[in-house]
Amino acid sequence: MSSRPELQAPPEIFYDDVEARKYTSSSRIVGIQAELSERALELLALPDDGIPRLLLDIGCGSGLSGETISENGHQWIGLDISRSMLDIALERETDGDLILGDMGQGLGIRPGLIDGAISISAVQWLCNADKSCHEPRLRLKAFFGSLYRCLGRGARAVFQLYPENNAQRELILSFAMRAGFAGGVVIDYPHSSKKRKEYLVLTCGPPSMSTATPSAKGEDAGSCSDDESSGDEENQTAQATKEAKANKKGKTRAWVLKKKEQMRSKGNVVPPDSKYTARKRKAHF
């Protein structure tokens, strides 16, 4: 049988109670999804002004990607087609609001208000026809069209995805462009079969400097084959994760302290700073 979950069953069937729990209790998956989400947020390039933004997490699942959004200080609304995945998100007490919905039916969201969207390991699901009434092209059109409408002008949407092949990547990209998005594909570590990760970076509005596709990571790995450099890669990954974590924690706490100071100077009553200030919330199981 294929190892691609997309080819095994429709998402709301594949991600049942058992799979949803298995998915979310694997520390390997938790780590990977956090890293992908962190990179997607970086590619989203939100203004660095400390103001929390309102983001969408499409195919939010059990909230692993959303947690990264919360850690970066933003608000989010998550959409997923699997009730089992959303139930786990409830258990984990994620901060975002959750909606049971099918992105292929289009997003029912008022126009022009959302500051950005991410989608981690989800959009490739749209390329399958899981029901007789499913026509992937119509579903991609409905999805990208509605996403384009609900985003503010200049806002970005970043999709980390696993296309099955070139044709699928082209198909997804072409429907994004038709909806009016500018942008393209960013491939991090293109020379490594293990670390290679693919992101669709889209901007709402006509092409301009700001819609130019950002540069990828690890593009100049030269002729190193995966096997030769795999030991090194593990190291690099660990190092990168560590840096990302330290950076994330530091930024958040510093930011909160700064905000509290600002509020105090305005004469507001603000709780005293303690070791709990801006502490990362523990996941609940």
Add this chain to the structure above:
Amino acid sequence: MRLLTHNMLSSNIKGVINGFPLRIEAERVVVKQVDFNPDFLKNMFSKIDWKALADASKIMGYAELPDEVPDPSVLDSDEFLRKFHHALLELHLEEGALVCPETGRRFPVNKGIPNMLLHEDEV
């Protein structure tokens, strides 16, 4: 589901022209405290449909918001921001439904999650 999300959602049924705001049927409302962030509120203020928020918070049992769209100068008032914060982010519709204003179709809300999945003939 918070009223922030209610203020963004609209009915997506094929043929519906004005699916906003979804009418709230509140069976159970819970209040969850969240950190107060004036910057977020100030940034959201212009995006919020005020009447929808004021009406929704009333249905949820909180009648402290003005009915008319307030002048943006109120954003300097801490008292106003606290009320706005409470209505937007702390009131949760836990059980009940969202109803399409045009067709009357009910979208049930269970454990705070609205089921917005459409039937085949609604797409």
